Amino acid sequence: MQLTNRSKQVSNKQMTFAERIYLPAIATGLGITIKHFFQKKVTLQYPDVKINLGPVFRGRHVLKRDDQGRERCTACGLCAVACPAEAISMVAAERQKGEETLYREEKYAAVYEINMLRCIFCGLCEEACPKQAIYLRHDEFVPVFTERDQVIWGKDLLAENMNNRYLRKAWTKEEAREQDIKGVEAQPRTQL
Amino acid sequence: MTISLDVAFIIKAIIILLIFAITLLIATYSTYAERKVAAFMQDRIGPNRAGPLGLLQPIADAVKMFFKEDFIPAQSSKWLFILGPCLSMLTALMTSAVIPFGDSIQYSSAPGKVWDVAVQAIDVNIGVLYVFGLVSLGVYGVMVGGWASNNKFSLLGAIRAASQNISYEISMGLAIIAILMMTGSLSIRHIVEQQHGGNWNIFYQPIGFIIFITCAFAECNRTPFDLPECETELIGGYHTEYSSMKLGFYLFAEYINMFVSSAMISSLYFGGYNYPGMDWVQAQLTGAMGEIAGHNVATLIGTIVFFGKSLFFVFFYMWVRWTLPRFRYDQLMNLGWKGLIPLAMINIILTGGAILFLKPLVMSFLK
Ligand code: SF4
Ligand code: SF4
Numbered sequence: 107m108q109l110t111n112r113s114k115q116v117s118n119k120q121m122t123f124a125e126r127i128y129l130p131a132i133a134t135g136l137g138i139t140i141k142h143f144f145q146k147k148v149t150l151q152y153p154d155v156k157i158n159l160g161p162v163f164r165g166r167h168v169l170k171r172d173d174q175g176r177e178r179c180t181a182c183g184l185c186a187v188a189c190p191a192e193a194i195s196m197v198a199a200e201r202q203k204g205e206e207t208l209y210r211e212e213k214y215a216a217v218y219e220i221n222m223l224r225c226i227f228c229g230l231c232e233e234a235c236p237k238q239a240i241y242l243r244h245d246e247f248v249p250v251f252t253e254r255d256q257v258i259w260g261k262d263l264l265a266e267n268m269n270n271r272y273l274r275k276a277w278t279k280e281e282a283r284e285q286d287i288k289g290v291e292a293q294p295r296t297q298l
Numbered sequence: 299m300t301i302s303l304d305v306a307f308i309i310k311a312i313i314i315l316l317i318f319a320i321t322l323l324i325a326t327y328s329t330y331a332e333r334k335v336a337a338f339m340q341d342r343i344g345p346n347r348a349g350p351l352g353l354l355q356p357i358a359d360a361v362k363m364f365f366k367e368d369f370i371p372a373q374s375s376k377w378l379f380i381l382g383p384c385l386s387m388l389t390a391l392m393t394s395a396v397i398p399f400g401d402s403i404q405y406s407s408a409p410g411k412v413w414d415v416a417v418q419a420i421d422v423n424i425g426v427l428y429v430f431g432l433v434s435l436g437v438y439g440v441m442v443g444g445w446a447s448n449n450k451f452s453l454l455g456a457i458r459a460a461s462q463n464i465s466y467e468i469s470m471g472l473a474i475i476a477i478l479m480m481t482g483s484l485s486i487r488h489i490v491e492q493q494h495g496g497n498w499n500i501f502y503q504p505i506g507f508i509i510f511i512t513c514a515f516a517e518c519n520r521t522p523f524d525l526p527e528c529e530t531e532l533i534g535g536y537h538t539e540y541s542s543m544k545l546g547f548y549l550f551a552e553y554i555n556m557f558v559s560s561a562m563i564s565s566l567y568f569g570g571y572n573y574p575g576m577d578w579v580q581a582q583l584t585g586a587m588g589e590i591a592g593h594n595v596a597t598l599i600g601t602i603v604f605f606g607k608s609l610f611f612v613f614f615y616m617w618v619r620w621t622l623p624r625f626r627y628d629q630l631m632n633l634g635w636k637g638l639i640p641l642a643m644i645n646i647i648l649t650g651g652a653i654l655f656l657k658p659l660v661m662s663f664l665k
Contacts, residue, residue, distance in 0.1 A: 147341050
């Protein structure tokens with residue numbers, strides 16, 4: 107059975123003189139490395155340069171609002187049930203009179219917390235949600251945290267900012283290719 | 299003589315201090331260059347966070363080294379454990395004393411009296427032997443350190459270092475003998491002076507050069523011959539147990555050795571501070587600036603040329619390191635004993651034959 111076309115027949119024939127003195131091979135090797143020395147570097151200087159990881163990348167969560175800025179979540183708890191890491195917890199509350207501009211449904215999540223140390227970014231919460239309220243952003247990570255109280259994200263961090271809404275132009279690789287969404291988003295620092 | 303002895307002394311002292319400082323500086327920045335070269339050859343960028351272009355990286359590394367815990371294993375022989383890196387560093391630094399970094403600096407104390415101070419710490423007439431002696435002493439640093447650590451891996455590394463250095467010193471010496479036969483002198487300055495202009499030894503001794511540079515790699519414990527410390531088999535080899543600045547000394551000594559052996563290569567085979575057209579440059583400079591100033595500027599240019607050559611070989615060390623994989627131990631010994639030593643002997647015979655028969659022939663042709 108042949109898996110690739112790259113297999114080579116092993117030969118045990120005697121090495122030629124040039125092969126035995128090894129120097130031509132060294133010279134070839136030195137040529138290869140020096141060629142790479144002058145080649146373009148592939149490093150992306152990460153915090154300075156960020157690339158688009160594709161439309162299906164699962165980054166940090168966002169609690170979506172609808173077009174009028176109302177929270178979509180109805181605190182049904184399906185995301186918490188679906189979560190394999192048991193990272194989500196919430197406290198439900200009933201919408202009061204006059205709060206119709208804040209919450210879309212009659213029941214809402216007064217507290218909605220995700221423990222970012224437990225979360226494995228599987229995206230099952232996103233799939234479970236019947237209200238299309240929770241999404242994993244494709245463009246942002248959970249930033250590095252250094253303090254314990256930065257680990258659990260509440261609604262203040264999760265809820266969508268209406269001035270800077272999270273919109274996804276493409277939902278699949280193919281769509282991204284059609285719309286020609288390019289890889290590198292930011293420019294590198296001028297340093298080498 | 300007595301009047302200007304102190305001026306000569308001051309100039310000499312400045313030269314010695316400069317050589318010391320420059321050697322250390324080059325060794326420091328070799329660590330940076332090594333990382334940059336490695337990165338570039340692997341299509342990476344390398345250190346670039348400390349200072350512009352990462353130029354402060356060696357300083358940051360040194361600070362890190364100093365702040366690490368200086369650990370001495372309980373079962374080690376304490377004094378030998380401390381002595382090891384000191385020996386390595388000492389011998390590495392001492393070798394640069396006999397290398398001629400440039401021609402000479404002239405000054406005149408009284409009209410008509412011109413003093414000549416060589417740009418070299420000491421011009422001993424056995425310079426080559428001195429370097430060899432120190433290089434073979436250098437392996438004691440590794441051996442003492444490896445033995446004192448009381449650790450199997452360190453001991454293995456030390457044994458390897460010792461046997462490797464002994465094996466390769468022989469062929470290195472034999473390679474140099476061919477040069478000594480040509481020049482008839484053990485003084486490195488004489489050897490360099492005989493390569494005036496573009497008349498470099500590499501054109502007469504290509505085989506000797508290949509032998510010498512291979513052995514230099516082995517003596518400096520550089521890849522592809524870095525068996526004494528090969529990380530994959532021996533963790534860190536002889537410096538497994540070392541930490542903090544003692545480890546720093548070992549690593550630093552390696553880079554100093556690298557620079558010194560590069561300087562040796564360029565003075566023995568590539569004409570040291572000689573370059574084609576140097577007479578013309580000197581004539582122009584003396585014509586324009588006067589006898590003494592012109593000579594000094596010409597010396598400076600020669601020194602720069604010398605450093606250029608040496609640094610190229612430092613780069614070559616790195617270039618090879620990131621190209622070739624490590625040799626296996628038996629391959630190393632095979633190459634040393636069955637390859638290089640016979641080759642070096644053949645080279646000596648060929649050189650002797652050329653001196654005996656070819657030289658008179660060429661001379662008679664030229665007449
Ligand atoms: S992404 Fe997965 S692990 Fe993270 S909160 Fe959602 S369901 Fe839980
Ligand atoms: S985010 Fe979705 S699934 Fe989770 S509680 Fe809110 S509505 Fe239910």
